[in-house]
Amino acid sequence: MKILITGGAGYVGSRVVSHLLSQGHQVRVLDRLLYGGEALLPLTAMPIFELQVGDVRNRDAMLQAMQGTDAVIHLAGIVGEPACNVDKEFSWSINHGAVANLLEVASEVGVGRLIFVSTCSNYGVAEPNAAVDEDAPLNPISDYARAKVLAEGDVLRVNAIPTVTVLRLGTICGLSARMRFDLLVNEMAREAVLGRPVDIFAPEAWRPYLHIDDAAAVMGHVLKADPALVTRRVFNVVGENHQKTSLLAIAREVLPEIQASIVQRKPDLRDYRVSGDRIVKTLGFRPSRTVADAFREVAAAVKAGFFRDPDWAGYSAIPIGGFSAQ
Numbered sequence: 001m002k003i004l005i006t007g008g009a010g011y012v013g014s015r016v017v018s019h020l021l022s023q024g025h026q027v028r029v030l031d032r033l034l035y036g037g038e039a040l041l042p043l044t045a046m047p048i049f050e051l052q053v054g055d056v057r058n059r060d061a062m063l064q065a066m067q068g069t070d071a072v073i074h075l076a077g078i079v080g081e082p083a084c085n086v087d088k089e090f091s092w093s094i095n096h097g098a099v100a101n102l103l104e105v106a107s108e109v110g111v112g113r114l115i116f117v118s119t120c121s122n123y124g125v126a127e128p129n130a131a132v133d134e135d136a137p138l139n140p141i142s143d144y145a146r147a148k149v150l151a152e153g154d155v156l157r158v159n160a161i162p163t164v165t166v167l168r169l170g171t172i173c174g175l176s177a178r179m180r181f182d183l184l185v186n187e188m189a190r191e192a193v194l195g196r197p198v199d200i201f202a203p204e205a206w207r208p209y210l211h212i213d214d215a216a217a218v219m220g221h222v223l224k225a226d227p228a229l230v231t232r233r234v235f236n237v238v239g240e241n242h243q244k245t246s247l248l249a250i251a252r253e254v255l256p257e258i259q260a261s262i263v264q265r266k267p268d269l270r271d272y273r274v275s276g277d278r279i280v281k282t283l284g285f286r287p288s289r290t291v292a293d294a295f296r297e298v299a300a301a302v303k304a305g306f307f308r309d310p311d312w313a314g315y316s317a318i319p320i321g322g323f324s325a326q
């Protein structure tokens, strides 16, 4: 299959690209390289890989990128509330605005399949005693999630693309060539290795997690699925749900050196447990990696010296210098 991956130079995207190439797909990436493109450098010599540097808001760039592709995976975005708050207009123009461009061009070019990558943050605050499924009401409490909810609606309404699927991923953890240490599990593993204390806020808040390998694997799985099972459908993709206290218990087991304290003062408004049953039952996709695996792998990489400066500010969803520098 010829696949276009927008945002393919990112934390999740670069892992998705490598996974799909390893499955023999031809992959083109459209990315503005807000965080650089080092993650893709090892792939540039492969004849089945192509990078187009450009913006998903630009119609000509999209048109060029989609030529000849069978499927599109849309990952490009400004990710998470802190990054979106840096420049709200800029992030809205990408996280929601660019989706109109994506759908228009994909319909015009005749793309057969589209996977829109969304987030479990869309559930916001939910009844903590039960896991929400895909039919639960959405309660986005940040501009990041509000833009994703609107974009999902646009994607699911489009008729000109035969197979459109929305995947709501849990919070990702694990290693990537475009590393992010602003994600809780990765940050905890780094701090444990560097011998620094970690403050855990809102310890009772539930959150769904997904190992980055499973985030990559699910894309390949959905692309191969019977279109009748996936079109105009939403799937949660979740490995484990944890309160921060249970996350800390795992960390203490895997990384006994971790020094962490529970801090009650800063509330976390996001509190939700998410069911990933639909994708298991409908497509037989069951995440196979764990949060414990991510703790182990990230800690081992930091310990081994893979990151020259693990404190580098660029390992974040906010680029150095903010978005005005872009």
Ligand SMILES: NC(=O)c1ccc[n+]([C@@H]2O[C@H](COP(=O)([O-])OP(=O)(O)OC[C@H]3O[C@@H](n4cnc5c(N)ncnc54)[C@H](O)[C@@H]3O)[C@@H](O)[C@H]2O)c1
Binding pocket: 006, 007, 008, 009, 010, 011, 012, 013, 030, 031, 032, 033, 034, 035, 054, 055, 056, 057, 074, 075, 076, 077, 078, 079, 080, 094, 117, 118, 119, 120, 168, 169, 170, 171, 172, 173, 178, 180, 183, 317
């Ligand atoms: N990381 C998570 O925990 C998580 C969880 C759920 C869903 N997601 C979704 O996965 C996707 C990727 O997240 P990530 O963590 O890899 O983020 P990331 O910031 O590492 O990657 C985003 C990529 O998109 C590119 N990009 C941004 N704006 C662009 C534009 N206008 N034109 C072209 N490229 C642009 C960036 O250059 C970057 O390479 C996002 O859609 C995000 O909402 C991520």
